[in-house]
Amino acid sequence: MSASAPHRPFCAIDFGTSNSAIALSSPGGGAALIPVEGAECTMPTAVFYGVEGLAPHEPPQRLFGRQALAAYVEGHEGRLMRSMKSVLGSPLAEQSTDVGEGRSVRYLDVVSGYLQHLKSLAERRAGAPLERAVLGRPVFFVDGDPARDAQAQHTLEQAARSVGLRELSFQYEPIAAALDHEQGIDREQLVLVADIGGGTSDFSLVRVGPERRRRADRKDDILANHGVHTAGTDFDRQVELAAILPVCGYRGLGPARADGPPREVPSRVYFDLATWHLINTVYSAPRVAELRRMRDFYGDPRQHQRLMRVVDERLGHGLLGLAEAAKIAVAQGGDTVIDLSRLEAGLRAGFDEAAALKALDAELQRIEDAADETLALAGVNAGAVDAVYFTGGSTGFRPLTERIAARVPAAQALHGDRNASVAQGLGVHAQRVFA
Structure with a gap:
């Protein structure tokens, strides 16, 4: 120019x-x-x-x-x-x-x-x-x-x-995070970028350094990319299923039966209530009528009453917001109590790190496996990684970053700006x- x-x-x-x-x-x-x-x-x-x-x-x-x-x-x-x-x-x-x-x-x-x-x-x-x-x-x-x-x-x-x-x-978002990290280093590094946001967990193994950042084409510096569609919104979903929706009948049992044990309450409505873009489908008139007719499916009538309050007052998004807040509270190192008084006066649910780890174990394992797969795709031993660079809003969940860092034990664990490094x-x- x-x-x-x-x-x-x-x-x-x-x-x-x-x-x-x-x-x-x-x-x-x-x-x-x-x-x-x-x-x-x-x-x-x-x-x-x-x-x-x-x-x-x-x-x-x-x-x-x-x-x-x-x-x-x-x-x-x-x-x-x-x-x-x-x-x-x-x-x-x-x-x-x-x-x-x-x-x-x-x-x-x-x-x-x-x-x-x-x-x-x-x-x-x-x-x-x-x-x-x-x-x-x-x-x-x-x-x-x-x-x-x-x-x-x-x-x-x-x-x-x-x-x-x-x-x-x-x-790629994790490549962008690597470029942001590269601005502040004075020696070459092999970096595993872990970009874990709301919707996806992405990993990239990248060579960065003061000499490399002068290159216009960085294709050869990217050793591998891998990711999974599991991240913060999935965490919120599992927290809601584990800590909130049981009071509305999730995994609840029906009435006693003479010919066998009670049946579990149908679960589809709870999975929809815990998924942002499906919540409004629960509020359609035919769906509400169907749920209302299911009252006799519940061994504990209070569970059905709470579910219908969620539906009638359209509280689904609010409950998912409570799950997100509980996840954040636990991520910051403390136990929390979830106020569910909108469902029933005085109703509360406790949630702590042990409960969070139990609820999220499958998601965390899937993310860890994606980190391993990234190294395997690059043909690089974990011991060769100099640093693991965390970015994305969900890297505020300490148990997750600790589990990923343990996969590359010799690497320095670095944290970028969770919400701005990629941009x-x-x-x-x-x-x-x-x-």
């Missing part, structure tokens, strides 16, 4: 399952995160479609990030959408979902609307339109299905192009792509 050529801004977007961020280029070079909510450089990946008080012809009012979560918690009429990234690569992306008062939106439009919001914030700061972007992506959107994985990236690309981002490049690394990559 000549000295007199105008600066064409570009950006890098970390569209995460739980949190998102955007880095913006500057005329002087480089790309840095910008504030997206007040002084915060990261924002919950959440959209609230408000329908309260609207005339029939008026579209839903959208709120984003923390404002979206606040509107939901305050009880405004509408629909909270979270974990939108998890629908990429699934048939749901092209389907519509009810947001209240007879209004519906396509899941793909929810994604594009959120990207448009981030882009608009960056354009306001840049004072110019944005058409060039690097987007992060997990190693696998969908496990074991290359066709659906490719479709997921294509769908995200569709959403980005629909809001005016015409020049697009993708980069910062994507900014580094965007500078190399576009500048």
Whole structure:
């Protein structure tokens, strides 16, 4: 670019399952995160479609990030959408979902609307339109299905192009985290990057160092990538199933029977209540009528009463929020008590680290195995790894990071910014792509 050529801004977007961020280029070079909510450089990946008080012809009012979560918690009429990234690569992306008062939106439009919001914030700061972007992506959107994985990236690309981002490049999120880590080291390292967020757990084995960061093409420095579609939202789901939904009848028993032991209560409704994008399916009129008719399936009638309160008052998303809060409380090193008084006056459930480890053992094992598989794909012995670099919101769960670090015992355990390392690394990559 000549000295007199105008600066064409570009950006890098970390569209995460739980949190998102955007880095913006500057005329002087480089790309840095910008504030997206007040002084915060990261924002919950959440959209609230408000329908309260609207005339029939008026579209839903959208709120984003923390404002979206606040509107939901305050009880405004509408629909909270979270974990939108998890629908990429699934048939749901092209389907519509009810947001209240007879209004519906396509899941793909929810994604594009959120990207448009981030882009608009960056354009306001840049004072110019944005058409060039690097987007992060997990190693696998969908496990074991290359066709659906490719479709997921294509769908995200569709959403980005629909809001005016015409020049697009993708980069693996753990590679971006490695690029962010590389900015601060003074010697070559072999690094296992563990990027564990809300929707996926991704690993990359990467060679980094001061000499290597000068290269435009880093393909040869990436020894292996691997990942699984298991992470923070799966943890929340298992916590809810283990600590909250049993009081509503999950794994509860039916009435005593003369011809054998009591049968277990049907469990499908509980799995749906513990999965963000399926919760609203429980509130359909036929489903509610079916659940109401199941009262005699319960040996403890209080369990059915609590379940119907969840359904009638549409408390599903709130319960999953309580599960997430309990997970965070345990991750910070303490026991917690979950207040379930919305279901029944005085009702509470205890939750501690031992219960969390029992509930999450299968998920944690799957993530550990993915770390091992990454080393195996690279043909590298665990003892050769210099550092394991943790990023992503779920790396705040100490038992998980300890189990991963134990797989590479000689490596130094390093923690990046859980919510911003990927976005910062994507900014580094965007500078190399576009500048």
